[in-house]
Amino acid sequence: MLKTLLYTTALVGLSNPLSANETNDYQFDGPYVTHDQSATLPQRTAYWICNSKLMSSQISEHTLKRPENCGQLPEPSLSEEIKQVMPDSYSGVKKVVALSDVHGQYDILIELLKNQKIIDADNNWAFGDGHMVMTGDMFDRGDQVNEVLWFMYKLDRQAKAAGGMLHLLMGNHEQMVLGGDLRYVHERYELASKLLDRSNDALYGEDTEIGQWLRSKNTLVKINDVLYMHGGISSEWLERQLTIAQANELFRANIGRPKAELKQDELLSFLFYGNGPTWYRGYFKDSFSEAELDKILGYFDVKHITVGHTSQKQVLGLFDNKIIAIDSSIKLGEQGELLLIHDGKLTRGLYDGSRQAL
Structure with missing residues (x-):
């Protein structure tokens, strides 16, 4: 029930999703992993939403590491x-x-x-x-x-x-x-x-x-x-x-x-x-x-x-x-x-x- 109330409160404040004053889960999202095949060497980039700000990192190994102070977002190990x-x-x-x-x-x-x-x-x-x-x-x-x-x-x-x-x-x-x-x-x-x-x-x-x-x-x-x-x-x-x-x-x-x-x-x-x-x-x-x-x-x-x-x-x-x-x-x-x-x-x-x- 508490979680439901928290989410209801978060929805009320969502009219301005970029507001840094909101302290709810909607400020955190990701990772979104993209593949750039146009580069000389194919690159993968992980994008994270942390405190309503966009952060990114290049992926050289299979395991993603979320940025510091970025909640509890998933840290997946990638697999072909x-x-x-x-x-x-x-x-x-x-x-x-x-x-x-x-x-x-x-x-x-x-x-x-x-x-x-x-x-x-x-x-x-x-x-x-x-x-x-x-x-x-x-x-x-x-x-x-x-x-x-x-x-x-x-x-x-x-x-x-x-x-x-x-x-x-x-x-x-x-x-x-x-x-x-x-x-x-x-x-x-x-x-x-x-x-x-x-x-x-x-x-x-x-x-x-x-x-x-x-x-x-x-x-x-x-x-x-x-x-x-x-x-x-x-x-x-x-x-x-x-x-x-x-x-x-x-x-x-x-x-x-x-x-x-x-x-x-x-x-x-x-x-x-x-x-x-x-x-x-x-x-x-x-x-x-x-x-x-x-x-x-x-x-x-x-x-x-x-x-x-x-x-x-x-x-x-x-x-x-x-x-x-x-x-x-x-x-x-x-x-x-x-x-x-x-x-x-x-x-x-x-x-x-x-x-x-x-």
């Missing part, structure tokens, strides 16, 4: 390995954890993962050779988006080192921000845009570390007998006879293009909007039938489809758990849940660390 395009189908995975729609709620995310023993007391990967699936929507609404992004970046590297995997799937809000639709960007990030002279989408452009990392990711992944994505698979997908690999390639190749351009292409318009896998909400409508669902499951040879996007009060199973909804309203900043699958057993991981069968 996690920007490699990974497979979108896996079998023989013994344990999986999945969650969705964090929307900048870093503190809730950390508490949930700690309580469920996915990370340790120091916020490091503790899930061994397990796979973690984040089905999109880290961006927008909340005021700790960069903290979430750099934390997931770190987990991506640590999971691979432990023999596990992080699957960071693109949601509609990743696509919106990278494509320049900034309607839901939190006011905190106005300061970085002003000081860096970049719109919010450009802060995650193709010349940035986070932008390159995000653009390497899949939008759908199949693990064992479960298919994961942000919104859902509609019957229109079956009519188009698409494969997961084809869709992921098209998403990677076109993420960041303006909406008007995507809408001009029939296939891209379907994938990025409407009944596509990042926007579809049909599973939660009365008109959707189990017979229709069974055709979709059969097409992909899976027993379950796991989605975010459509908010629930908890991790929820529909149609005898053939559909698993994992948007547990973390975005509200109060609590959240996650899905655990261990040797095929489906379990709700509650915010307090307890677990219940789905």
